[in-house]
Amino acid sequence: MPRPLDRRSAVFALTFVVAFCSIVYELVYSELLAVLFGGTVVRYSVTIGLFLFSLGVGAFCFRYLDDHPSNFFRLEVYLAVLGPLGLVFIVGVNAVPITGGPETEAALERLALYVSHLPIVVVGFLSGLEIPFLTDLADAERGESGRAVGVVAAVGRGSRRVARAVVGLPFRASDDDGNEGDESSFSAVLGMDYLGSLVGTVTYALVLYPSLGLIPTVFVLGLLNAVAALAFYLLYREGGATEATADGAATDNAGAPVDVTFGTTSHALLAICLLAVGAYAGALVYEEDVSTDLRNLYLEEQFEGEYPNRQMEVRITGHASTRYQDVVFYEREWTGGSAIYQGRQSPQTCLRLDTAVQLCESWVDSYHSGLVDVSVTMAGDLSDRRVLLVGGGDWIAADRLRERNATVDMVDLDREFMNYTKDHPYFERYHDDAYRYENLTVHATDAYTYLRDTDREYDLILLDLPGARSDDLLHLYSTEFYRQLRAHLADGGLVATWSYSRYDYPQHRKAYLTTVREAGFESYLRYHAYDDLNGDGDAVATEQFYVLSPGPTPEPDLQGVSDPYLRRHADRYRSATWRPIPTYRGVRPNSIFHPNYDIIVDR
Template sequence: MSDTRTATAALLVLTFVVSFCSFVYEFVYSELLTVMYGGTVTQYVITVGLYFFSLGVGAALSDDLNPEDYGGNFFRTEVLLAAVAPAGFLLIVGLNSVRVPRAVPPELLWTVARLPVVVVGFLSGFELPLLTHMVDDRDDDGTTTPAWIHRLGDRLHDWTVTCLGVFWNVERKEGRRSGLSVVLAMDYVGGLCGAVVYARLLYPRLGLIPTIFVLALLNAVAALAFVGYFSGWSWPSSDNDDRRLFGDSTPTPLVGRVPKTLLVVCLLLTASYAGVVANHETADERLSELYLEQQIENEYPPGAMSVEITDQETTRYQHVIRYERTWTGAGPNPHFTGRSEQCLRLGSAVQLCDSWADSYHNGLVDVPMSLVDHGPETKVLVVGGGDWIAIDHLRQYNVTVDHVDLDAQFMNMTKHDPFFRHWHDDAYEYDRLQTTATDGYRYLQQTNETYDLVLLDVPGATDDDLLTLYSKEFYRSVRQHLTDDGMMVTWAYSADRYPEHHKAFVNTVGAAGFTRQLPYWAWEDIDSDGETERVERFYAFAPGGRQPLSVADGTAYVQQYRDRYHDRQWHRVPRYRGVRVNSIFHPNYDVLVDT
């Protein structure tokens, strides 16, 4: 193969690598912004739009780069990308870790958080034009691409033209392809590979933090490989003769003398990123812990709470975080008894803490069990509840339970973990329990069972992926699987704190055919100060009239707090005007909350 073909092949390999990185940067930023701000569709759409806009601006301005130094500008671009992309990632994390003064407008934070997308897109816009010019400039013998690429391209071209001939009038064009066409083709191939590798390997196996450093390492290595292969640099020998940096076989230089400082920076970045990637598990864990600890502490007044992450694991569906929170504020602790306690979060939403794990499940299970019969003939469906605690409460009533949860990995983890076993007492071994690892909506579409009680122990509506569980179609499926006297019970966000969510939620439940509601709170003295506090809000929904809650016939928990439950009555489900129902086919994003 001639030197020209070898050099062209090297440039096309670089095209593949940089396009791979460029596409995956877009995915990483989209997912990071989703984690930080919620709303998968919103974040991905805005990120993709900003990225391609910036890509276009960069490509348009690439003509203003010095045509005598395409190679040097390409090297500078890769070094800048290697430095800027991780820095932008850390900037977004930092914005969501520090306490931002209330005087700072949210719109300003929104804009700053998306600047890394714009900068990376702008720099990536330089890459293809520069590579195209270099490929065209090296076409000294009239052959733009290596022979093997020609053969592969000819076969694909013949096949494609044959397919086009089914619908269009075609005429196969012979002759060489321009540098633009082959560079674009390699760019698209790199983008496809980036998407597949990110979705199947990088994100599920490594996570976001190691992935951003893997990409930056690839950019830095690409920059070094390019300057090493195409550089005109030479080292003085002992006999004062110049020697090429990479030997006498180096092709005609594309890169002049790049600043030594920039080369040193590139080498330092490469070494640093290689160290992070080699120890990616430690780096991921430590950086995640620092961010999560600060984020949780920021939910309390300054200096009031200290947080330490004790364990975290990412399943296929969620990030499971265990932490210990310690009261460090002045005065009595208003949040829990004692100085420290353990808590659990799934993603950004807190799921349970030692101080209220029981009272939450008292509200979810023990209050509605005062409205239905107890015994094996009573059939209960639990959607969610992979920690098995709700099952433990139901076991006390000897009812028959069907349990549906999507995350089998999480359920297996909580079976034997001491933290969870303390609360569920091996409830997964209950002899009247049938557990299915699947999506709740899909389960209801496939089963013919009917239930006296359906308990929704599902995550909060913080992410687009959960829109289905808050949709008219899902609630309608629940209603269709209720017995004549059956009801659905779910926890709910406070209407005072999340009014837009509440209105969309209630309208959606009403549109699904539920006409009556019984709202109530779970109660407990969680800080042992002698005062009973409200813990969690719940709703029982029914498609028709139901008997009121009877304290005299209620469970032990209801009788313990009889003064809180003696006046609980069913009411008509309200209808809010101008508030759209959330549907799978026409989502209302007001149902999502920003926690």
């Protein structure tokens, strides 16, 4: 039979495990919500707030519960089931097709956002019930004196002395030795809870998320919760009773009555717990297949729902994750009769990074012609001149610059993605092993950090960046970053970047141009890339670009160009004109220290 001290130690171990699981559930939900809705800072802030509020509500409601051990067993089974189901719930809510007019779709999207936070509240509420339960259990198992012996006692005495010495520096410390048997277990349980939360956050960030990903991680958490529930059941179902009192109640070794009857309902929950252990263990054994099926089901529904009347069929063909982003390849085919893309290149393969489309086969060439080739006509001959390429981890822009004998510094944070694209068949068709270019220097670091630490000047800076879809990239759309860009331009130097449509995203455009103007740029030239998307012989405007200048405004030099794309569309680019960067009343720039969230495009 376990002694009271053994069961009390088990209560502290359970506290650590359940705190670990609870905080990691919330981190998983935060990450998933950030992927779905953007705004990492907002998602994590709201999650923390809701979680802490729900913890408080759960702790308050504990007073209305019976503190019978069977209730704690129920609680852990509920968490073992509902925690992982929370991820499935969030995915399911956001996989439901949204149709209707613009107002209806906007209302349903807001509803999906609000409802998607429900698992945070559920897990937070249940977790709030845990601490009072565990404190009562630890107090009940304190035994006659509750004093440890041997090494355990020495460690306890040593830790108390250290704690008293530390808190005695800023506060008036008690002279009481703080023997564990004479005090409430609340501080000990709470301390173990905080320790479990700390280990959970660090383990999630450094091990679980980068090694397993979101879906396998919730299986790990569900398994831990289920095993904790099972261990608790066995410990309290079988241990502690040594004799019966006169009225038939069981007693523990210290003579205090202990009810070890869990009842028929708990037996049903025990069966659910055992099923959960088996299901999560099996899911982890086959986690790759399970993750792939769930992810593909969601992504295909999500991508198809982005097109009017769902006139698109999507099939996921590949997926990879790096430390910084999810890489998804999918094949899409238009099914609508009037779709612009039907014809020449349908179906076609596209690339997404996180939630944003980056490249599709129908416009890979035209996009890079717009970003690199057109801007070069204004920067002049790049032979023996230095170009800064920010982003460009697919090496395609680097290949275009190699053709012009430029000396290139490429700055991209994601080393894993750069290595992934070197020999991936999708990218090999376009970059022609540009990573071997002798005049290319790669810096695997954040662009803001690189610019802060270098004194080089550049004749042309190309920003081949993902869109401003979340606050992860907010600093690369800030006045501080663009001031750095301006400071590193040589005389007459230019900055070229892809940009969002001014018609579809007017608020972003105003915030972006205000930010650029605040950083010291005076003029901009707007132009598009052009491509014959459906093979009917008519090229249409596709991606939009800006060239930014703090001073001189050179016109495109299209005389004698040999590039087929530039020759074909020379007249379009000759008509492009420089304009002063406008001022918008009531619009403030985006700063690292005072962000303007209008610059984020969250749809």
